[in-house]
Amino acid sequence: MRKIMLQDIRLHLDHIAIETPQRAAMQEFYCAQLDLSFVEDGADFVALEGRERRLVLVDGVAQKLRYFSLASGDEGDIGKARGLMAGHVETTDISGAFGSDGFCFTDPDGIEIRIVKPSVPNKTHSGLPGRLQHVVVASTQPVEMGAFYQNTVGMRLSDYVLEEDDSLMASFLRSDAEHHSFAVFKGDIAVLDHFSMETNNWNDVRDWADHFATFETQIFWGPGRHGIGNNLFFMVQDPDGNKVEISNELDVLKDDAEAGKWGQDYKAYNLWGEATIRL
Ligand SMILES: [Fe+2]
Numbered sequence: 528m529r530k531i532m533l534q535d536i537r538l539h540l541d542h543i544a545i546e547t548p549q550r551a552a553m554q555e556f557y558c559a560q561l562d563l564s565f566v567e568d569g570a571d572f573v574a575l576e577g578r579e580r581r582l583v584l585v586d587g588v589a590q591k592l593r594y595f596s597l598a599s600g601d602e603g604d605i606g607k608a609r610g611l612m613a614g615h616v617e618t619t620d621i622s623g624a625f626g627s628d629g630f631c632f633t634d635p636d637g638i639e640i641r642i643v644k645p646s647v648p649n650k651t652h653s654g655l656p657g658r659l660q661h662v663v664v665a666s667t668q669p670v671e672m673g674a675f676y677q678n679t680v681g682m683r684l685s686d687y688v689l690e691e692d693d694s695l696m697a698s699f700l701r702s703d704a705e706h707h708s709f710a711v712f713k714g715d716i717a718v719l720d721h722f723s724m725e726t727n728n729w730n731d732v733r734d735w736a737d738h739f740a741t742f743e744t745q746i747f748w749g750p751g752r753h754g755i756g757n758n759l760f761f762m763v764q765d766p767d768g769n770k771v772e773i774s775n776e777l778d779v780l781k782d783d784a785e786a787g788k789w790g791q792d793y794k795a796y797n798l799w800g801e802a803t804i805r806l
Contacts, residue, residue, distance in 0.1 A: 536604050536611075537703040538597035541646055542580075542625060543662050543722055544572070545769060546587025552766045553584050560742050560763075561724075561771070562654025567624060574624035579658035580724055581646060583624040589767040592719040594631065594639035595662050595709070597702055598646065605629055608642045615679055635671045636717045638664065640680065655738060656731050657724030657773060661707050665714025672711045673698035682709065685780055686755045686787040688795055696791075699755055706756040706778040721762060721770035725777055732759055735773040739763050751797040752776075755789060 547553045554573055557563045563575035563582060571586040585593050599605070609630045612618055616632040621641050629643035666672045673695060676682045682700035685707055690696045699707040705725075712720055726732055736746065747770060749761030758777040762770045789795040 536599055536608055538599055538642070538708070539645075539703055539705075540659055540661060540708045541596045541598035541643055542583060542659065543595045544583035544585050544593040544624065545719055545722075545767075546585050546589070546591040546593050547767050548587070548589055549766060550584050550586055556766050557582060557584070560739060560744060561657075562652065564652070569623060572624055576646075576652075578652040578654045578656060581625060581659065590718045590769055592638050592662065592664055594641055596625070596629070596641040596643045597708070598643050600645060602628075602644050605642055605644060634680075635668060635675050636664070636666050655735055656727050657735065658726075660705065660723050660725035660774065660777065661709060662722040663707075663710040663712065663720040665712045665716070665718050665720050667714065667717060669695050669698065669711055669713040673700075676700050676709060676711070683780075683782065683784075684786040685778075685784070686789060688755070688789045688791075691791055697755075701780060704779045704781075706758075706780055719769055721772050723760075723772035723774045725758075726773060726775045729759060729775055732761065732773055732775050736761060749797075751799040753796060754792075754794040754798050755787070755796070 550573060557575055561577060563577040566574040566576045573584050575582045605628065609618055612632060618630045618632050621627055621629050621631050629641055631639045631641040633639050677684055682702050684698060685701050686699045687695065688697040697710060697712045699710040702708045744763050747762045747764050750759065752759050756777050758774045760772050760774045762772045764770055793801045
């Protein structure tokens with residue numbers, strides 16, 4: 528199948544919507560600790576926004592990604608993208624949080640991918656720097672998911688991980704120059720694995736850790752440096768157990784960069800130490 532969208536359209540992660548069975552507690556956590564503010568709500572959702580990051584909380588189960596929204600720097604790309612996707616996936620209009628300018632389609636796991644008008648950066652927000660940059664899911668069908676994102680959506684494969692029997696463990700996929708805006712891991716069930724905020728420098732990572740410490744929110748994993756993507760990181764967990772990553776120095780790749788192949792090596796996940804929590 529030919530690659531469709533991203534041969535000439537650059538898309539970055541604009542916002543994500545995650546399900547939760549405890550919307551009030553989650554809203555409290557994200558407003559206090561991720562410096563997000565209320566934007567709008569509906570019967571079953573609340574939309575929150577902070578400095579370069581937007582999040583929608585939707586009533587549902589814990590640790591499930593309902594949708595993620597990709598935006599182009601050029602508003603005119605929405606219509607172009609929809610035209611390119613027509614005939615390959617079923618596209619539908621969107622509504623709800625953060626407006627209705629765009630369209631959506633679903634992946635093999637039923638996660639909705641929205642192509643949206645880029646958000647206006649919130650320059651008035653005083654929270655710590657952290658741009659919503661990537662989201663990662665686990666899937667029981669990593670081969671089908673990886674193929675869909677490469678061949679139908681048209682993302683480029685940056686790195687992939689194989690099990691000892693050479694079956695596919697993980698695919699890291701980019702929709703612009705940054706190493707990955709989306710990744711899929713093999714899992715026992717389909718869940719949200721984590722999402723990440725990219726900061727400006729290592730001191731920002733330190734400041735975020737100090738910030739979480741004021742809430743007695745302990746680091747779940749890290750600090751370390753991922754071998755895949757080469758980014759500095761640590762993670763905390765929200766009230767639902769979703770992992771929230773603070774990152775810096777994520778690799779930037781050229782369009783024709785060859786995909787990197789990794790085996791079951793701790794260095795893929797953490798160059799600084801074993802990834803005992805993740806593997
Ligand atoms: Fe990550």
